[in-house]
Amino acid sequence: MIDRLPLWTPAELAGDTVALAPALLGSYLVREVDGQTLAGRIVETEAYTPEDPACHASRGETARNRPMFGPPGTAYVYLIYGMHHCFNVVTEPAGRGAAVLVRAVEPVLGVEEMAARRPNKDLTRGPGKLCQAMGIGPDLNGLALTQRGPLYLLKAPPEGAIAASPRVGITKAAELPWRFFLAENPWVSKGPPAS
DNA sequence: CTTTCGATCCGT
């Protein structure tokens, strides 16, 4: 099944972030943990580029955002609001500081295990939720997603129409329509309507 | 150094 799908390559992820954010929809995020394989289909993403003030890398490289300046396909995992984690796929050539935030996935493999990690039935509908459901934490920060390991990305085309809207939860550049989601997929989080 | 605030989630 999804084992047959190809890995995303660093060369493919070196492209434009605002184009890659929708291009990642439909692909699979695979997590191998505790002898189990968990997987989710990406249904919602957001683009962040260094020219954008909402991007962590907009004010240059720091200890926190360092993975964003690594090679394309690097994982950037950070703590938000003191208690949740967000997972990003670093894009564009090394040194740029761009990434795609994965905001929601559709649970595909290891649904029971994901449910066991969550306090309620809302498994992976939101960046913090999917990190908790899939066991994505700071230990995976900086990891290469372009090779099989504890966390990696398998390329697959999206199903159905792709919609765009403003991004969720930001105050700067809040009007840019850089949130992308599969319009007909029920696992997409609640957010602004398509713009 | 001190204060502010965030790419969020949950229970009410």
Add this chain to the structure above:
DNA sequence: CGGATCGAAAGG
């Protein structure tokens, strides 16, 4: 709609 809860960033 408020509280949780921590560290990075902003301010003095």
